[in-house]
Amino acid sequence: MASVGLQVPQQHHDILRLFGGVLSGAEAVKLSSLFPKSESPYTSADDSEASSQAPRLTRKRKLPLAQSATAAAACGACATTFVSACSLPTDKGAFTLRAYRHIGPKRSHEPVVMVAGEAKGEGVFVRVHDQCQTSEVLGSRRCDCKEQLDAALRHIQEHGGAVIYLQQEGRGIGLANKVAAYALQDGGLDTVDANRHLGFADDERSYECVPYILEDMGVKSVRLMTNNPFKVASLRALGVRVLDSVPVVVPTHEDNERYMRSKVERMGHLIDGL
């Protein structure tokens, strides 16, 4: 069986150094494996010659080159790389799908952006949406995530804009932990206390890749599609210019009503009628 030995390749040493040695070798190998060698944002003396001769399909965006000093301070050590874009016909119309790779101190993942119409300049409709496999893939009615995603996609199809889709399942705790949190909610805890019971913060998400994605797309300011003031504050703290927030309210039903109430009462969401 393959295992991670003690021999960590040179490019992984670079990542270990970047993260101040906080990561184990295995974690660093996993993070680095998100990047094909020719696209690694961290080049070592050993491979710089080879990579300079390789075809360049991607634009690299390293944090030290970022224009936003606020974002640099907030992120500390991260890199977001544009990978590719394609057309994506869907049941809601035609979009362009842009794909990125992000490596960061809290998580490394592959953000994608659904773009419709003109999504550049000032006041662009943008939703920053976090993955919810239980509703979006499995059809769960415990939350409103899929309905919000669909509503946002329809909105940008009509008005132009972008949905930035981040792989931060379960407010950043991951799918298996979210199932554990659901089990605790089946036993009577609400969504916040379930997270705490498992030893997590109420919200473990991080949005450090968003400023770079917006900058890459030429978006200067956004009208953020969200009901969550904490999300607005988090993005502003990273240097994103949020002009206002646009509510994304979808009908509540008996299967998600308790969750929706908890979002309002425990997490400060602004949802009319709740």
Ligand SMILES: Nc1nc2c(ncn2[C@@H]2O[C@H](COP(=O)(O)OP(=O)(O)OP(=O)(O)O)[C@@H](O)[C@H]2O)c(=O)[nH]1
């Ligand atoms: N830990 C945990 N995560 C959940 C639960 N229900 C949904 N999620 C996750 O919550 C995230 C969506 O967060 P929400 O709080 O519903 O909404 P928001 O993104 O903060 O705010 P909006 O922009 O208004 O949608 C997704 O990553 C879901 O997977 C739950 O009970 N526990």
